[in-house]
Amino acid sequence: MQVPFYGHVKQYHNIKAEIDKNISEVLESGQYVMGPMLTRFEKELAVYCGTKYAIGVGNGTDAIWLVLMALGVGPGDECITTTNTFFATAEAIWIAGAKAVFVDCDPMTKCIDPNKLEKAINKKTKAIIPVHLYGQCADMRAIRAIADKHKLFVIEDNAQGIDGHGGDFKQGELSDAVTTSFIIQKNLGTFGDSGAIVTNNSEIDRQVRKMRNHGSEKRSCHSYGFNSRLDDIHAGILSAKLKYITKWTDQRRAWAAKYTEGLRSVKNFTLPYETPGYRHVYHLYVIETKKPEKRDVLLKFLNDNGIDAKCHYPIAIHQQEGFPWGKKARICGKQKHSERNAATCVSLPMFPELTSEEVNYTIAKLIEWDKAQK
Ligand SMILES: *Cc1c(COP(=O)(O)O)cnc(C)c1O
Numbered sequence: 001m002q003v004p005f006y007g008h009v010k011q012y013h014n015i016k017a018e019i020d021k022n023i024s025e026v027l028e029s030g031q032y033v034m035g036p037m038l039t040r041f042e043k044e045l046a047v048y049c050g051t052k053y054a055i056g057v058g059n060g061t062d063a064i065w066l067v068l069m070a071l072g073v074g075p076g077d078e079c080i081t082t083t084n085t086f087f088a089t090a091e092a093i094w095i096a097g098a099k100a101v102f103v104d105c106d107p108m109t110k111c112i113d114p115n116k117l118e119k120a121i122n123k124k125t126k127a128i129i130p131v132h133l134y135g136q137c138a139d140m141r142a143i144r145a146i147a148d149k150h151k152l153f154v155i156e157d158n159a160q161g162i163d164g165h166g167g168d169f170k171q172g173e174l175s176d177a178v179t180t181s182f183i184i185q186k187n188l189g190t191f192g193d194s195g196a197i198v199t200n201n202s203e204i205d206r207q208v209r210k211m212r213n214h215g216s217e218k219r220s221c222h223s224y225g226f227n228s229r230l231d232d233i234h235a236g237i238l239s240a241k242l243k244y245i246t247k248w249t250d251q252r253r254a255w256a257a258k259y260t261e262g263l264r265s266v267k268n269f270t271l272p273y274e275t276p277g278y279r280h281v282y283h284l285y286v287i288e289t290k291k292p293e294k295r296d297v298l299l300k301f302l303n304d305n306g307i308d309a310k311c312h313y314p315i316a317i318h319q320q321e322g323f324p325w326g327k328k329a330r331i332c333g334k335q336k337h338s339e340r341n342a343a344t345c346v347s348l349p350m351f352p353e354l355t356s357e358e359v360n361y362t363i364a365k366l367i368e369w370d371k372a373q374k
Contacts, residue, residue, distance in 0.1 A: 001361050005308040007353030008184055012191075014353070015240060022236030032232050034213065041235035042196075044242055051172045051198040053205035056230025057212050060159040060181020060195035064092030066228065067155050067177045067197055068127065070207035073098055077126040078330070081157075082112045083316040084338035085131040088181075089157050090317050094328055098126070101330045102318060107337040108273040110134060110286075114142035120332035121146075127153040132161030132171075134312070135187070135252075135283035136275060140166055144174040155179060159195075160283035162188050163249040167277030177204050182230075182238055187252070187283050188245050190234040251352035252282040255359055259285055259348060262363035266370040268294065269346070284312050285350040287366075292343035298369060299346055305365050309346050316342040 012019060026037050038056055046054035057063050073079065075097040081089050083102045093100040103116040112130045128147055130138035140156070147154045158164075158171055159181035165171060172178045177199040182190045197208055210217050215225025260271050269289045274280045289295045295311075302309040316338045317323060318331055348362060 001358070002306040003308060003349045003354075003358045003362055005310055005347075005349050005351075006185060007351040008189070010353040011351075015244065018240040019237050022240045023233055026232045026236045029232075033229055035232040037232040037239065038230055038235040041230075041239045041242070044239055045196060046198060048242060048245075049172060049178070049198045050170060051178070052200045053202070054196055054198045055205060055208045055212065056194060056196050056235060057208070058195065058228035058230065059183065059193045060179060060186075061088040061092050061095070062212075062226075062228040063179035063181070063195040063197045064089065064129065064155065064157060065095040066208045066211055066226075067179060067199075067204060068092065068096035068098065069211060070204045071127070071153050071176065073126045073153065076124065078122065078124040079127045079129055080112075080117065080120050080125060080332075081129040082131060082133075082338060083318045083331070083335045084110060084313065084341045085133060085157070085317065086159070086313060087317060087320065088159075089129060089131055090329075093129070094324065099124070099328055099330060101125070101332055102335065103332050104335050105133075105338050105341065106139075107340075109136060109138070109275060110337075110341055111136065111138035112143070113337075114139050114146060116333055117143070117146050118150075121150050121152070125150065125152060127155055129155045129157050131157040131159075132164060134272065134286055135161050135164055135281035137161060137164050137166045137169075137171065137278055140169050140174040159186060161281055162186070163245050163279070164281040165279045167275065172198055172200065176201055182234065187248065187281055188238065188241055190237045190241075192231075192234055194230040194234045194238070196230065248352040249279070249281045252350060253280070255350060255352075255354050256280070256282040256285050258356075258359050259363060262360070263287075263366060266367065268370050268373045269298070269366075282350055284347045286312060286345050286347050288341065288344040289346065290344075292340070294373070295344050295346060301369050302346070302362075302365060307349065307362050307365060309348055311345050312347045314342055314345070
């Protein structure tokens with residue numbers, strides 16, 4: 001049996017009529033960039049997220065640095081994040097011209113450890129960028145309290161966590177802005193690059209709108225800006241898909257529950273931790289081998305058995321060969337949990353269109369492997 005890692009084409013086929021209709025509407029409209037479909041999708045996204053504003057941009061990386069620039073964060077400033085995230089989180093800080101400061105993650109949630117934050121804060125610190133890794137919100141209440149005490153901005157990197165929430169907070173409620181990515185492998189994805197920012201801050205909205213479009217608010221008038229727009233074709237595809245996101249998340253959560261139930265007695269790897277009360281959207285279902293030396297063995301076993309498992313992320317940011325030590329980065333404290341996460345993680349197939357057969361087969365193979373270990 002073959003178990004794929006993604007169900008992109010399956011998902012397209014399931015709602016093909018709606019997607020094709022929106023694409024055709026854009027093609028027939030004659031307006032392909034900054035057109036009415038983008039406006040429509042931005043309105044729908046803001047309503048869906050319960051925020052005042054939503055701004056479509058070129059990708060999830062641009063979304064982060066555009067917010068940083070809108071807030072005036074740049075050269076000479078520091079931004080705090082984690083080393084066990086996708087490289088783009090740090091990249092965005094560097095593109096904005098600021099220094100990235102890294103603290104370790106929490107060993108259970110894998111999100112930034114609020115207890116490690118204060119040690120990393122100095123006079124240059126301007127922002128904290130928690131990542132809702134694998135689809136579960138970071139401890140935003142604790143982060144907000146520290147940000148308030150030190151007067152820092154908070155930007156949620158929500159590329160992996162759309163449709164999630166905390167026990168008693170919504171995304172965007174405790175931050176200045178929430179950024180997301182719509183590249184196909186994300187929970188809400190289009191057939192190309194794009195991203196968005198949602199916020200309740202009118203100044204961020206205004207600045208980002210201007211900067212994404214060559215610094216222009218009015219035709220032919222420009223200030224400092226860039227080109228980072230969400231094309232109308234992608235907006236149309238996303239508008240068609242947005243209606244399904246809640247249902248798709250529920251399905252992801254159901255598969256996660258099935259994995260967790262089926263694997264509850266394994267001894268050689270651990271299962272993902274779900275913070276009580278949080279809506280974990282399972283962008284990824286990540287298990288961790290107890291012994292780091294067993295990770296590649298397990299990965300190969302799954303792959304050899306037709307299960308397309310992967311690793312997110314096998315090399316922590318500070319372990320990357322291209323990591324810019326020196327002026328651009330500062331590591332605050334040991335990155336013990338982040339490094340362990342990198343060395344032991346295995347992502348199981350996780351997408352709404354999985355079948356019971358595929359999930360049962362994956363569980364059976366994992367149990368077989370677990371029993372064969374000494
Ligand atoms: C995917 C991702 C990004 C970047 O999104 P792009 O659209 O690829 O630029 C940023 N942060 C995290 C955590 C991501 O997973």
